[in-house]
Amino acid sequence: MATIHLHNDAGYAQRIRARTHQLQADEPASNGGTDTGAAPYELLLAALAACTSLTLRMYADRKGWDLGTIHIDARFSRDDCGLENIERTVTFGNTLTPEQLTRLGEICEKTPVTKTLREGTPIRTAFV
Numbered sequence: 001m002a003t004i005h006l007h008n009d010a011g012y013a014q015r016i017r018a019r020t021h022q023l024q025a026d027e028p029a030s031n032g033g034t035d036t037g038a039a040p041y042e043l044l045l046a047a048l049a050a051c052t053s054l055t056l057r058m059y060a061d062r063k064g065w066d067l068g069t070i071h072i073d074a075r076f077s078r079d080d081c082g083l084e085n086i087e088r089t090v091t092f093g094n095t096l097t098p099e100q101l102t103r104l105g106e107i108c109e110k111t112p113v114t115k116t117l118r119e120g121t122p123i124r125t126a127f128v
Helices: 040-063 098-108 112-119
Strands: 005-007 014-018 021-025 070-078 084-092
Touching: 021 040, 040 070, 040 084, 040 098, 040 112, 084 098
Parallel strands: none
Antiparallel strands: 005 014, 014 021, 070 084
């Protein structure tokens, strides 16, 4: 369903290719990186927000709902006990009915990336 290729010569800066798109990942200088790209957790949040926005837009288009602009803020945190949490806030440019907002909230919980994060996915690693 999705494939990426990553290349790293040295240091923390990573070049990532997804189909024909080039991305950069890195750590901020405070973590020893050169801050030439988003940090891994920022990329994870970006994937969640993008999937959320795309899914909401597709659903609304099928329903004939005009959402206006979609803004999503996402935040990852880890408490002192190691419990991880993601907070996602969605704002629409147009006024929606309470019923529409309730349904869109239900759709948010069913986006593919939301489900992957919530349910967990086995990861297999091979060294070649």
